[in-house]
Amino acid sequence: MNRSTKDTLRKTLLTVSSLIAISAVFGIYIYLIKESYSAFQQVGAELFVSDQWYPVWDPPEFGMRAMIINSLMVTLLGSLIVVPFSYLIAIYLHGYAKPREKEMIRRIFEYLAGVPSVVIAFVLLAFVSPLFAQVGIYSPQNLLLALVGLFFLTIPICTTLILESLDSVPKQVEEASAALGAIEFRTYTRVTSKAALPGIMNAIVLTANRIVGETIVVLLLGGGAAMIPQKLTDPMKTLTAAIASEMPETAKGSLHYSSLFAAGLVLILFSTLFEVVSIAILRRNKR
């Protein structure tokens, strides 16, 4: 093969790979819109204003407002639980831990990040869920258990991202703060954290994105009632859980099928929004 054909071939390969990435994003959007079109046409606004999700009844009802609210609520509560703890752990690892200690604990978190969500869900289902019955909670799978599962699922990503942004703050900033008489804890929480704020915010956004898209944990641990839970021990169902649990038994091309694609469309809009916010935070920080 001569030099310029090789050159052309390699350039073509690179172009093809970029085209595949671009068409994947557009393809996913187009497919979701195309397949959910008939749900929008036939069910219309009821999709988003009704709480009645009875897709296999006669007549069926396709109101997924409760599931949208559940998805957002789980995201909010999950982030509220996981972010503060991640922050404290990251501060410890950044400022106080010895190098070996830091390396070891980081390693534990990295392994946890690789644990499949179905494994986390099963362990909680097998060992924690039965405890609910003993304290008289009627639903062994509920919002609380799902939040515990989400906590284990997201704490490694959140901690690692916050730690990375704390570690990337220049040492001189901390030394200046110490020279002014601030104790370590004050330096880390007031000075280093302030300098690392964009990174920390980015970590929060990506954590939220991870939670909103999580399926198996909320499906197996959430209890699966398409209603808005009134307390932590009520069962609930999110958009992701509805898609994964109902799609295999749904007739392709039916209204139920189409409205599950509409649920997917709502999800991808959330995730795109989160990613755009994350990009914006990082870009503003660069300047």
Place this chain on the structure above:
Amino acid sequence: MNENTNFSQEVTKRARKSNPVNKGMRSKVTLRVITYIFAALILSLFLLALIPGIRYWNLDFFTQAPSNGMTSGGIFPALLGSILLTLLSLAIAIPLGMLLGIVLSEYNLEYIRFVVTILSGIPSVVYGLFGLGLFCITLGMRTSILAGALTLALMVLPVISSSVYETMYAIPRELREAAYALGARKSEVIFEMLVPSVKRSILTVSFVAAGRAIGETAPLILTAAVFYATNLPTSLLSPVMTLPTHLYFLSASYGKNARWMAQGTTSVLILFVIVVYTIAFAFRREKK
């Protein structure tokens, strides 16, 4: 007299409390306790996933198909399905992810970076919906290994490409300039100098991606997996059982009699993850 000692004790106590050094110690100890509690919780999660299931491992467990309504037999079809799906999806995603990583690093195209970031954030179940719509229905692959592998490949693509991008981007400018000065073209600089120097990191990320791919459940429920396959897969268009979906179906719809099998499957999955990540970390450390 008594009052006096109380007073001096109080003064010492307050002084100790407001002493910045002691304050610092307290926060250090508190933070350490929090960190260690969570590290312990995570370790116990690993142990609970790994240990109770190991006693169900025997030759039959790995070589038999489940029988009697998932209450006896083994997990061979699921094991086979997971291995096939993971290997096939990686065979598609690694070359593609490498090329995409090169584009991210060597061509300053803002919109490609944007696209990859968006891809990396899309929920796995949405990938599943897309795979179901495009591969299974429109392209007529039905519920099959191929449809599942393509969907998984698309999912791990951003993971692989952003990792290749990071390592390649970190290679010093001067090296590229030196190659250009010798008369190399851009594609030659990339494929003959940069790619060989990121080989090891591609190996690392392949293992990380394998860990990701083998544990994915939701997209496979939609595109590739059935809860019970009567036959072993005969072609790329056969449906399969996989370890994570097997575990999911067992925990979702089978009772106490199938629990031993779920525990055994959990142990296999977690052991797999530990092994794969340990290899990945070993490669990464060697690089340092």
